[in-house]
Amino acid sequence: MGSQTDNNDFSSGLKSTAEIVEKRLDMLLPSESELPVSLHKAMRYSTLQGGKRLRAILCIWGHRLAGNSYPEEALDAACAIECLHAYTLIHDDLPSIDDDGLRRGLPSCHIRFGEAIALLAGDALQALAFEILSRGARVPDENRIYAIGILSKAAGSRMLVGGQVADLEGEGKRPTEDMVKFIHRRKTAELISASISVGAALETIEPEMIEEIADIGRKAGLAFQIVDDILDQEGDASVVGKGLRKDDKRGKITWPAAFGMASSRDTARALVDECKSRIRALGDDGDLEKLFEYILERIS
Amino acid sequence: MGSQTDNNDFSSGLKSTAEIVEKRLDMLLPSESELPVSLHKAMRYSTLQGGKRLRAILCIWGHRLAGNSYPEEALDAACAIECLHAYTLIHDDLPSIDDDGLRRGLPSCHIRFGEAIALLAGDALQALAFEILSRGARVPDENRIYAIGILSKAAGSRMLVGGQVADLEGEGKRPTEDMVKFIHRRKTAELISASISVGAALETIEPEMIEEIADIGRKAGLAFQIVDDILDQEGDASVVGKGLRKDDKRGKITWPAAFGMASSRDTARALVDECKSRIRALGDDGDLEKLFEYILERIS
Numbered sequence: 001m002g003s004q005t006d007n008n009d010f011s012s013g014l015k016s017t018a019e020i021v022e023k024r025l026d027m028l029l030p031s032e033s034e035l036p037v038s039l040h041k042a043m044r045y046s047t048l049q050g051g052k053r054l055r056a057i058l059c060i061w062g063h064r065l066a067g068n069s070y071p072e073e074a075l076d077a078a079c080a081i082e083c084l085h086a087y088t089l090i091h092d093d094l095p096s097i098d099d100d101g102l103r104r105g106l107p108s109c110h111i112r113f114g115e116a117i118a119l120l121a122g123d124a125l126q127a128l129a130f131e132i133l134s135r136g137a138r139v140p141d142e143n144r145i146y147a148i149g150i151l152s153k154a155a156g157s158r159m160l161v162g163g164q165v166a167d168l169e170g171e172g173k174r175p176t177e178d179m180v181k182f183i184h185r186r187k188t189a190e191l192i193s194a195s196i197s198v199g200a201a202l203e204t205i206e207p208e209m210i211e212e213i214a215d216i217g218r219k220a221g222l223a224f225q226i227v228d229d230i231l232d233q234e235g236d237a238s239v240v241g242k243g244l245r246k247d248d249k250r251g252k253i254t255w256p257a258a259f260g261m262a263s264s265r266d267t268a269r270a271l272v273d274e275c276k277s278r279i280r281a282l283g284d285d286g287d288l289e290k291l292f293e294y295i296l297e298r299i300s
Numbered sequence: 301m302g303s304q305t306d307n308n309d310f311s312s313g314l315k316s317t318a319e320i321v322e323k324r325l326d327m328l329l330p331s332e333s334e335l336p337v338s339l340h341k342a343m344r345y346s347t348l349q350g351g352k353r354l355r356a357i358l359c360i361w362g363h364r365l366a367g368n369s370y371p372e373e374a375l376d377a378a379c380a381i382e383c384l385h386a387y388t389l390i391h392d393d394l395p396s397i398d399d400d401g402l403r404r405g406l407p408s409c410h411i412r413f414g415e416a417i418a419l420l421a422g423d424a425l426q427a428l429a430f431e432i433l434s435r436g437a438r439v440p441d442e443n444r445i446y447a448i449g450i451l452s453k454a455a456g457s458r459m460l461v462g463g464q465v466a467d468l469e470g471e472g473k474r475p476t477e478d479m480v481k482f483i484h485r486r487k488t489a490e491l492i493s494a495s496i497s498v499g500a501a502l503e504t505i506e507p508e509m510i511e512e513i514a515d516i517g518r519k520a521g522l523a524f525q526i527v528d529d530i531l532d533q534e535g536d537a538s539v540v541g542k543g544l545r546k547d548d549k550r551g552k553i554t555w556p557a558a559f560g561m562a563s564s565r566d567t568a569r570a571l572v573d574e575c576k577s578r579i580r581a582l583g584d585d586g587d588l589e590k591l592f593e594y595i596l597e598r599i600s
Binding site: 116153169 | 464
C-alpha cells in the first residue's frame with residue numbers, strides 16, 4: 001500500500017508541477033491583445049496546450065537535485081525550454097517538414113494560423129527562450145551564461161536541428177544502427193539532457209556534476225525516443241493521444257526498424273535502469289528516479 | 301583633398317572590417333564537411349555571401365566607442381548578429397513569407413537547398429547567434445548576459461518578428477503613419493540599434509550610455525529603412541544590386557507611401573544629422589559619424 005500511496009503522490013506531484021509550469025508560461029508569453037495579435041495568439045496556442053511538460057519538470061527537478069537555491073528562476077528556465085520545444089514542434093509540423101495537420105489532437109499551428117504566422121511564431125518562441133534565460137538576476141551571471149551555453153548548443157545545427165535534418169534525409173533509407181543513433185541523440189536526447197542540466201547549472205557549474213547529469217539526461221532522452229518509436233508502432237491511438245503508425249508510412253529511421261522490437265524494449269529498460277541508479281548516486285530524493293521509470297511506463 | 305583622403309580611408313576601413321567579419325564568420329560556422337552536410341552548406345551559403353556587413357561594423361565600432369577592451373569578443377558578437385540577420389533573410393525569402401527567389405543576385409537559400417533545409421538552416425543560425433554570444437570568457441559575465449538580453453529582445457515577437465508579421469499583414473492596406481512607424485521600428489531599426497548597443501554592452505552596462513547608444517541606433521536604423529524604401533522605388537537595379545519596385549507590386553507599407561517621397565528624403569536626412577551630432581557628443585572618432593552619413597549616400 002505504501003508504494004501505491006507513493007505512486008499517487010508522485011503522479012499528483014507531476015501533475016501539479018505541470019500546472020505550475022502552465023501558469024508561469026501564461027505569464028511569460030506576451031498577451032493575446034499585444035500587437036501583432038495573430039503572432040501572439042499563435043505563440044500562445046502552441047505553447048499553452050498542456051501536456052506532460054517532461055522537459056520543464058526535468059529542469060525544475062534537476063535544479064532541486066543540485067541544491068534548489070533559485071526555484072523561481074528554475075521555473076522560468078523550465079518555461080524557456082518549453083518555449084524552445086514548442087518552436088521545434090511548430091516548425092516540424094510545417095508542410096515542408098513533416099506536414100502534420102494535428103498536434104495533441106488539435107489543428108497544428110499552421111492549419112490554425114497559416115504557414116507564415118506559424119513559421120514566425122516558431123522563430124519568436126526560440127528568441128523568447130533565450131530572452132527568458134537572460135533574466136533572473138538572483139542567479140549568478142556565471143550560471144546563467146553557462147545555462148544559455150548549454151541550451152543554445154543543444155538547439156543548434158550540431159544537435160537538435162541537425163537531428164531534424166538527418167531524420168528528414170533518412171526517410172525511405174535502409175535504417176542502420178549508426179543512423180538511428182545519430183538521429184535520436186540529436187533530435188530528442190540532447191534537449192532532454194539540456195533540460196535537466198540547465199536546471200542544475202543554475203545552481204552549480206562544477207564540470208563533473210554537470211557532465212554526469214547531462215549524460216544521465218542523454219540516456220533518459222534516448223530511452224524516451226525509443227519508447228516513442230515503439231508506441232508509434234504498437235500503441236493504441238486513443239491512449240497515446242496522437243496519430244500512430246506514421247513512422248512506417250514515412251519510412252522514418254526508428255530504433256525498432258534498426259534493432260528490432262524486442263531489442264528496443266530491452267535497450268529502453270536498460271537505459272532507464274542505468275539512469276535510475278546513477279541519479280540515486282547523486283542524491284536524488286526518488287522523484288527523478290520515478291520520472292525515469294515513468295518514461296518506460298507507457299510500454300510496460 | 302584632405303576630406304577626399306579621409307573618405308578613401310573610411311571606405312577602405314569599411315571594406316577591410318567587412319573582410320575581417322567574413323573571415324571570422326567562416327571560422328565560427330560549422331564546416332561543410334560536418335554532418336548533416338546539407339544543413340551546414342546552407343548555413344554557410346546564406347551567411348558568407350559578403351555584403352556591407354553594416355550590422356557587424358556597427359557592433360565593432362560601438363564597442364570601440366565604449367572603450368574597446370575586448371576587440372576579439374566584439375568581432376564574435378558582430379558575427380553572432382550577422383548569423384541572426386542571415387536567419388531572418390532566409391526565412392523572409394521562403395515561399396510562405398515574401399516568396400523571393402533571389403538574394404544578393406544569387407538563388408535564395410530555399411531555391412538552392414529546398415524549403416525544409418532553408419527553414420532549418422535559419423533555425424540553426426538563430427541558435428548559433430546565442431551560442432556565440434554565450435562564449436567569450438574574457439568579457440565579464442554581467443556584460444555578456446546584458447548583450448544576450450538586448451539581442452534576444454530585438455529578435456523577439458515584440459520587435460523583429462513582430463515587425464515582419466505587421467509588414468506581411470499590412471500588404472495591400474492603406475498605409476498610415478502609425479503602421480509604417482510600427483513596422484520600420486520593429487522590422488529594421490531595432491536590430492540595427494541592437495548591433496551598436498551589443499557592441500557597447502560588452503564594455504559597459506551603464507544604463508544612460510546604453511540607452512543613448514541604442515536610441516541613436518534606432519534612428520539610424522529607421523533612416524536606413526527609409527532609404528531602402530526610396531531606393532526600391534527610385535533606384536537603379538544595376539547599382540543597388542537587387543530586384544526593385546517590389547514594394548509596390550506587393551502593396552507593402554513603405555515610408556514614401558505613407559509620407560510622400562520629398563518628406564521621406566527630408567526625414568532620412570534629419571535622422572542622420574541627429575545621429576551624427578549625438579554620436580559626436582559621445583566621443584566618436586568620426587567613423588560612426590561617417591557610417592551614418594554612408595546610410596544616406598546611396599540616395600544623395
